[in-house]
C-alpha cells in the first residue's frame with residue numbers, strides 16, 4: 096500500500112501556488128503531476144481580510160479541495176515531512192516515498208506565535224484576534240464590531256507576513272464602521288507597524304497615512320511588539336523612542352510568520368534564508384539543488400509575498416522546469432508584488448511594486464494608487480471569481 100511511487104513533477108502544497116502551478120504544467124503538456132496537500136478545504140485567503148472586516152463570510156472563500164485539484168493530477172492528501180534532494184525523494188507522513196524528476200516546494204509559511212511573548216494566549220481571549228488564521232477570522236469582526244468605546248490597537252508585523260499591508264484592511268473597515276455607527280469619537284485607535292512605512296510604495300504610503308489621519312488613527316512605525324499580557328490586556332512595544340506599555344480593549348494582530356519547521360531544518364534552507372527555501376529570486380530554482388524549485392510564501396523571492404506575486408512566479412517556474420530539461424535559457428521573475436488595501440468599506444487602493452519598491456502598475460490609467468470604488472468592487476467581488484476560474488486553472492502567463 097505504501098510502495099514508492101514516481102511522478103514527473105511533485106508539488107508540495109496545494110495552496111494558491113501549488114494548484115496554479117499544477118494547472119499551468121498540465122496546460123503545457125506535462126502528463127504526470129502529483130500534488131501533496133493535507134487539507135480537504137481550499138481557502139481563497141485574500142477574502143479573510145473581508146471576513147475580519149465584516150464584509151465576507153468563511154463560506155465565500157472556501158471550496159472543497161477536490162474541486163480545486165486540476166484534472167489529471169494525482170492528489171496525496173498527506174503532509175510532506177522531508178525532501179531528500181540527493182535521492183530526488185519526497186517523504187510523506189504516512190511513510191510513502193515519492194520519487195520525482197522535479198519538485199516544486201510551496202507549503203507556504205505559518206504564524207510564528209513564539210515571536211511575540213504571550214500572543215498565542217492573548218488571541219485565545221475575546222479581546223484579541225487575527226484574521227491570518229481562518230479559524231479566527233470571524234472572531235476578528237465579532238471583536239471589532241462589538242467595541243463601542245475604549246482603545247483598539249492594530250499590530251502589523253513585517254516578519255514574513257503574507258501581503259502584510261492587507262493587515263490594514265480590517266482597521267479601515269472597522270474605523271469606517273465606527274464612524275457610521277457614531278462611536279468613532281469614543282474609540283482611540285493605535286496602529287503599530289514594525290516597518291518604516293505602511294506599504295513599500297511612496298504614493299500609496301501617503302494615501303494610507305492620510306486615510307489613517309482622517310479616522311484619527313495614531314500611527315507609529317518601527318514599533319515592535321515584544322510581549323502581550325492577556326490578563327491585564329496590555330502590551331509592551333519597542334519604538335525608536337524607547338519602550339512603551341499600552342493597554343487595549345481590542346487587539347488586532349497581523350502576526351510574524353516563519354517557514355514550516357521541516358523546511359527550516361532541511362538543507363533546502365540556508366543560514367541566510369532564515370529557514371525559508373533558498374532559491375535564486377530570479378529563476379526560482381534552488382541555489383544548490385537544480386531539480387528543486389521554490390515559490391510562494393515559503394521561498395526567498397526577495398519581495399512582499401502575495402497572491403499577486405504568484406501570478407508572475409507560477410509561469411516562470413513552469414517555463415523553467417521545461418527549459419532546463421531542454422537546455423534552454425531560464426526566464427526571470429522581476430519581483431512584482433501587490434498590496435490591495437481598503438481605506439473604507441467602499442474604497443480600495445492598489446499598490447504595485449517591484450522588489451526595490453519601484454512602482455510597477457499593471458495599467459497606467461487610471462491611477463489605481465488612489466482609493467476607488469471600482470477597485471474595491473474588483474477586489475471584493477470579481478477577484479475571487481478570477482482566482483477560482485482562471486488562476487487555479489493555470490490561466491497565467
Ligand SMILES: Cc1cc2nc3c(=O)[nH]c(=O)nc-3n(C[C@H](O)[C@H](O)[C@H](O)COP(=O)(O)OP(=O)(O)OC[C@H]3O[C@@H](n4cnc5c(N)ncnc54)[C@H](O)[C@@H]3O)c2cc1C
Pocket residue numbers: 107108109110111112113131132133134140141142143144173174175176201202203204226227257258261355390391392393400401402403404405433434435
Ligand atoms: C489574511 C490574508 C490576506 C491576504 N490578502 C491578500 C491579498 O489581498 N492579495 C494578495 O495578493 N495576497 C494576499 N494574501 C497572501 C496570499 O494569500 C499568499 O501569498 C498566498 O496564499 C501564498 O500561496 P502559497 O501557495 O505559497 O501558500 P498557501 O496559500 O499558504 O498554501 C500552502 C499550502 O501548503 C499546504 N501545506 C503546508 N504544509 C504542508 C506539508 N508539510 N505538506 C504538504 N502541504 C503542506 C497548506 O495546507 C496549504 O494549502 C493574503 C494572505 C492572508 C493570510
